[in-house]
């Protein structure tokens with residue numbers, strides 16, 4: 385009997401799903417906008433019927449073993465399969481996702497945090513392929529990450545481990561959404577970049593980008609800061625440099641703690657790679673311990689939007 389995996393990436397903006405072979409080929413995929421208008425539960429119910437429909441069409445009724453893996457943003461209590469304060473689905477705090485899916489879909493189902501799914505996807509088919517010890521970091525609206533030790537994703541006691549974005553780097557730093565201060569996320573995320581550019585403009589040590597209208601400034605996005613950097617805007621370049629130095633500190637901690645072969649960095653903010661990575665690598669070289677820093681490779685992700693689908697499918701593949 386053939387085996388198929390269905391990898392699902394539940395995003396705040398888009399839902400993506402793919403039918404994946406046990407050797408990691410995506411046979412078919414779909415994507416549709418996330419509809420949160422009727423709340424999280426209705427969204428999940430909609431997702432279930434999409435999955436059922438997708439499986440039916442994708443396997444054309446051929447007898448096969450199908451497993452489903454789902455990557456969701458936010459912490460998951462992996463022991464109980466319960467969502468903890470998901471950032472995009474606030475009304476699903478405490479939602480027993482695993483039980484819900486098993487009941488509705490009646491297929492073996494794995495759930496995983498989305499940043500862990502990204503990390504697993506990159507390890508299976510992407511930039512960390514073949515590595516047994518590696519870390520993944522996603523630079524998006526927030527900063528997520530995953531840590532793989534001896535081939536296994538690190539979950540910790542409740543499944544809440546590997547929160548790379550909430551490494552505390554600066555005790556006096558800006559407040560973070562997690563309640564802490566100076567976490568990696570407040571410097572290396574899209575919202576962190578937005579905060580830093582607004583602060584830099586406030587201090588008005590900027591040219592170019594500073595001439596935007598007041599209204600325009602309030603709406604400024606990290607993409608616009610990236611575009612400004614590409615045009616050589618000094619303030620934007622400074623912001624990416626600062627972001628790179630904090631990201632570098634985060635990498636130092638990962639390198640010293642986990643001695644990874646690779647650290648894979650993805651997410652939409654990583655498109656500004658050339659503007660922050662040299663600084664980050666310089667910090668790693670200055671501060672990480674000698675043995676570890678000489679071994680680690682810091683690389684860009686290469687599965688693009690498919691990493692989440694692949695990683696969720698991989699989690700399903702590895703179900704006991």
Ligand SMILES: [Zn+2]
Nearest residue numbers: 550560562567
């Ligand atoms: Zn935090």
